[in-house]
Amino acid sequence: MHTLLATLGVVLLLPTAIGLALQRRLYSRLRLQHPEALDILAASSAGVMAFQRYLWKRQYLGLDDEPLTRRADSLRRYWKVCFLLFFLVVVALVVALTI
Numbered sequence: 001m002h003t004l005l006a007t008l009g010v011v012l013l014l015p016t017a018i019g020l021a022l023q024r025r026l027y028s029r030l031r032l033q034h035p036e037a038l039d040i041l042a043a044s045s046a047g048v049m050a051f052q053r054y055l056w057k058r059q060y061l062g063l064d065d066e067p068l069t070r071r072a073d074s075l076r077r078y079w080k081v082c083f084l085l086f087f088l089v090v091v092a093l094v095v096a097l098t099i
Contacts, residue, residue: 004096008089015082022078026071027051034063 031038037060044050054060060072 004093008093012086012089015085019075019078019082022075023051023055026055026068026075029068029071030060033065033068037063 037054041050041054044053046053055072055076058072058076060068063069
């Protein structure tokens with residue numbers, strides 16, 4: 001059982017770390033090429049979650065930057081896969097605990 005928990009922990013933590021690194025790269029690109037967009041995010045009442053809201057509501061489409069749009073869309077897809085993976089790991093853990 002300890003091996004299962006360790007494996008599932010790695011299965012969850014590794015994609016999360018990769019996603020956060022990808023998100024940081026996207027944020028850096030936004031900071032370098034579109035600082036006015038970050039000024040709007042900084043003034044937002046969403047605080048720390050402002051960038052997440054910006055990403056999930058696809059507000060970056062207004063910047064008319066095709067490479068940034070591709071990266072942001074890819075990151076959104078990546079996070080969706082991570083959420084699905086999280087759900088599957090939780091289901092696997094529940095099944096393992098009931099056996």
